Amino acid sequence: MTMRVLVTGHEGYVGSVMAPMLAEAGYDVVGLDTGFYAECTLVPDRVRVPVIRKDLRDVEARDLDGFDAVIHLGALSNDPIGNLNPAWTEEINFTASVRLAELAKAAGVRRFLFSSSCIMYGMSEAAVVNEVSPLDPKTEYARSKVQAERAIAALADETFSPTFLRNGTIYGLSPRMRFDTVLNNLTGSAAATGRVVLHSNGEPWRPVIHVRDVSRAFLHVLQAPIEAIHSQAFNNGANDMNHQIRELAEVVVATVPGARLECLASADADQRTYRTDFSKFARTFPDFRFRWTIRDGAQELFEAFRAIGLTAEDFVDRRFTRLTWLRHLLDTGRLNHSLRWQAQGALHS
Numbered sequence: 001m002t003m004r005v006l007v008t009g010h011e012g013y014v015g016s017v018m019a020p021m022l023a024e025a026g027y028d029v030v031g032l033d034t035g036f037y038a039e040c041t042l043v044p045d046r047v048r049v050p051v052i053r054k055d056l057r058d059v060e061a062r063d064l065d066g067f068d069a070v071i072h073l074g075a076l077s078n079d080p081i082g083n084l085n086p087a088w089t090e091e092i093n094f095t096a097s098v099r100l101a102e103l104a105k106a107a108g109v110r111r112f113l114f115s116s117s118c119i120m121y122g123m124s125e126a127a128v129v130n131e132v133s134p135l136d137p138k139t140e141y142a143r144s145k146v147q148a149e150r151a152i153a154a155l156a157d158e159t160f161s162p163t164f165l166r167n168g169t170i171y172g173l174s175p176r177m178r179f180d181t182v183l184n185n186l187t188g189s190a191a192a193t194g195r196v197v198l199h200s201n202g203e204p205w206r207p208v209i210h211v212r213d214v215s216r217a218f219l220h221v222l223q224a225p226i227e228a229i230h231s232q233a234f235n236n237g238a239n240d241m242n243h244q245i246r247e248l249a250e251v252v253v254a255t256v257p258g259a260r261l262e263c264l265a266s267a268d269a270d271q272r273t274y275r276t277d278f279s280k281f282a283r284t285f286p287d288f289r290f291r292w293t294i295r296d297g298a299q300e301l302f303e304a305f306r307a308i309g310l311t312a313e314d315f316v317d318r319r320f321t322r323l324t325w326l327r328h329l330l331d332t333g334r335l336n337h338s339l340r341w342q343a344q345g346a347l348h349s
């Protein structure tokens with residue numbers, strides 16, 4: 001029987017790649033999204049899935065009826081938005097996420113896949129962090145993910161199996177493109193302006209993962225035997241997906257003809273560094289292979305940007321930086337003080 005999957009945040013950067021992939025793989029997919037970034041499209045969507053147009057904070061029991069699984073991507077998705085108003089990040093990423101999981105459990109939804117983040121390890125003293133390393137969330141965003149994981153894990157029982165996939169920084173082409181993540185930013189800048197700007201000395205390490213590999217990994221976990229994934233956290237990726245920022249920049253320079261590297265290392269630059277151990281994922285899912293390298297990813301991005309003629313204006317356009325776009329919606333009165341649409345504010349497709 002076809003598995004029915006609710007994907008929250010399906011109109012975001014990851015969701016607008018993952019939801020079509022699930023639909024094409026034969027799942028019966030329904031999305032739930034308030035549409036914050038509905039107008040922030042860089043390349044057209046290939047497939048649209050049916051949508052429940054709703055704020056996560058307003059989800060009701062009946063929204064969960066009839067689903068076999070929930071993939072929960074919906075969130076305020078970075079640190080800068082957390083700084084804009086910490087209460088919104090706590091409400092949406094923590095309180096509403098836990099409520100969604102409670103409603104899912106009550107509705108008999110068996111699997112709940114939560115899109116988490118390696119950022120929760122903070123600036124670990126350990127050179128390499130795995131799933132049992134101490135969590136050290138330094139920001140509201142990171143704290144919201146830790147709190148949500150803990151509270152949702154506490155709901156696990158023989159009827160409800162949550163799984164936490166902790167992603168590194170995601171890159172790659174998506175209809176709802178983001179230029180505020182590292183490899184997308186470096187490649188976009190190179191393609192649009194010919195410059196690749198490093199704000200640190202480039203030494204910090206980051207785990208990075210392609211958006212299609214993220215989606216494939218979620219799909220794999222959706223199909224995995226329950227006993228392998230029940231109430232488990234996984235760093236989502238492979239050990240060769242840790243890179244120094246400088247290496248990312250060098251790959252971009254090698255990919256984009258004429259691009260040049262500029263180092264603006266300043267004293268207050270972000271020097272946070274960590275490497276992530278992904279062996280639990282490899283051990284648990286020995287048949288799964290991550291397919292994308294940073295070279296292939298940078299090449300894919302460059303070709304897409306060339307095909308659409310990405311300009312310097314497009315690259316800095318507020319639609320492709322999450323914080324700037326939300327600020328714009330607030331400044332123009334389309335979102336109100338609780339980060340909800342004003343009547344008439346939403347321009348829903």
Ligand SMILES: NC(=O)c1ccc[n+]([C@@H]2O[C@H](COP(=O)([O-])OP(=O)(O)OC[C@H]3O[C@@H](n4cnc5c(N)ncnc54)[C@H](O)[C@@H]3O)[C@@H](O)[C@H]2O)c1
Pocket residue numbers: 008009010011012013014015032033034035036037054055056057072073074075076077078092115116117118167168169170171176178181322
């Ligand atoms: N992009 C990354 O590098 C990255 C890394 C680690 C983890 N993650 C996590 O993966 C998930 C997806 O990230 P993304 O990059 O696609 O983020 P995104 O900001 O592009 O998309 C998030 C989606 O959630 C929706 N949303 C936000 N608040 C909502 C609310 N209150 N009600 C209904 N819908 C709401 C937005 O409209 C948007 O479509 C997030 O949970 C994020 O924290 C992302």
